[in-house]
Amino acid sequence: MGLLKGLKDSISRATDRLFSEQEPKRIGIYGPPNAGKTTLANRIARDWTGDAIGTESHIPHETRRARRKEGVEIERNGKSVTIDIVDTPGVTTKVDYEEFTGEMEEDDAIRRSREATEGVAEAMHWLREDVDGVIYVLDSAEDPITQVNTMLIGIIESRDLPVLIFANKIDLDDASVKRIEDAFPQHKTVPLSAKEGDNMDEVYENIAEYFG
């Protein structure tokens, strides 16, 4: 019975999808290391599916493999979108394992940096081949005009991917959303705190509207 019902549900989900022509969109969460990408991905996944995606850490390069959570259905104001969330490793042009040796053994630091470089390479590859839209996460307390951010936004634009900029960590004292808006005026910037859960309504509204 459970099986039959499950089957029926999944068929009706499949047909719903067919009729609404809603293939799940692969939304890549990109941004520099430590911006709060995984914290955001976990919050979205928890809010809409109940479980998390990956581990968060104050040490950069915590995420070293892109992780995917499939079929997350987000609904706001009658608009709904089904997305596969892809949490990616923070993009950088350099990785020095010695930055981690204060936090861990040398062997682990070397392994962490090696995994980080593989993960960043993979994330760059995906950006060229495998995502339908991008959430670009920035730490509002940091200067947004860095070479990595400008290059990445340029790469995203050159592929004509829809992009939303998330100004994260607005709970911090030195956060400035305006600095981010001024840096990338051609894109919509949404302020939030992924950690505190601030302004998530606007976050979901924008996701549903923008990627729906």
Next chain:
Amino acid sequence: MPKATNADDGDGPESPDGVQIDLISGERMEGMASMEKIRMILDGVHDGNIVILEEGLSPDEESRLIEVTMAEISPDEFNGIEIETYPKSSTGNSSILGRIMGNNESTKKLTVIGPANQIETLHKDETLISALVSRN
């Protein structure tokens, strides 16, 4: 760097006090395939050189440059690159129309690339890129 151990004279990349700068013209880059450009840049950077591209890279090439750089990072040998462009990659200007018209103006930006472990800061403002190269 304490002292060059191999007595190779001439101004090779290993010369102890000098920093080699490769200034590569747009013309030179024009006939090259993306991967050739990236190879040339990274070969220069691996040798400790600062590579300056008169006309920069396309966004696609930049993304490949990051990808290949990541693949070549190796503990104690190569930490990756510093890169700066001038003027700032003209965000917003890369319109579909511009690209259809074959207007690749947006890729013509002076680009400075160097080895991350030797360049302490690549500082940039509206009119200047300055690289602080460590000599140790």
